[in-house]
Amino acid sequence: MSKITTMQTVLQLVRGIRDPWQKLLQRGYRQLTTKLIATIVLAVICGGLIGSPSAIAAEFAIAPDADLVNGAAVFEATCAGCHVNGGNILRRGKNLKARALARNQADSLEAISAIVMNGQGIMSAYGDRLSADEIRDVASYVLDRANSDWK
């Protein structure tokens, strides 16, 4: 074997090892770049949503298994007398709108369920009149309506 053919063989060998690695690396980078771009686009979209006026409204979480139709029925029958349209005819500041709920720490399923169960101040307790499901439904209904400002 001449010197040149030996060199060529060595070069071919080196290339045979290097090229597949480069292809793998390039593919990896490409995937990484795609993921990165997707993440940035998503972040920008989310940021836009959070910043936009329509998304400023509260986003209280409701029970995933809540029956809001039943919640509305319970509300009409039991709560609307004092809380019509999310207000409070007895204590105006303790209404069911997002701002008041947050201010009075009544802005979660747990908090509202507890108020309905045990009563609070001059509001009576409903723990012996409503079932656990009804309380879950009506508390979820209150949060759901507060999310859209009772409109």
Ligand code: HEC
């Ligand atoms: C007889 C009138 C009356 C009825 C009926 C009534 N509430 Fe109330 N509710 C009140 C009053 C008064 C308060 C303020 C209690 C206090 O002094 O903290 C209140 C407070 C609340 C609060 C806390 C609001 C806040 O901003 O702090 C929630 C939540 C609530 N009621 C939900 C309900 C639900 C749900 C029902 C029906 C199951 C119901 N209420 C029925 C009178 C009533």
